[in-house]
Amino acid sequence: MIEMVEKKERRILDKELEKEIKDVVDREIKKVVKGIDETQKIIEDKADETAKAIREKPFAWVGGAFIAGLLLGKLLSK
Incomplete structure (x- = not known):
């Protein structure tokens, strides 16, 4: 009888803990x-x-991209 009560209490605590975890x-x-x-x-x-x-x-924008491409090409070729 005592074991059944303890199991029921654990289940209630487990459900409360599960609900709290789920909420978080x-x-x-x-x-x-x-x-x-x-x-x-x-x-x-x-x-x-x-x-x-x-x-x-x-x-x-096209001119800027072209110049950036030239600069990158110069840097990467070294």
Whole structure:
């Protein structure tokens, strides 16, 4: 009889512990997902800004990329 009561108490404690662990894990997952969403939005905004800048001054971007390519080629050839 005492063993049955002890097993039941352990099951209750295990369920409480399991619920507490699940709550903590769920809360942390929500934080991570929120952080990912914020980061994704920032990346999208930066990509839009870059695309807009390229559309406004395409020759400057092409020229800059060309010069950067020449400099990298010089550095890597040494």
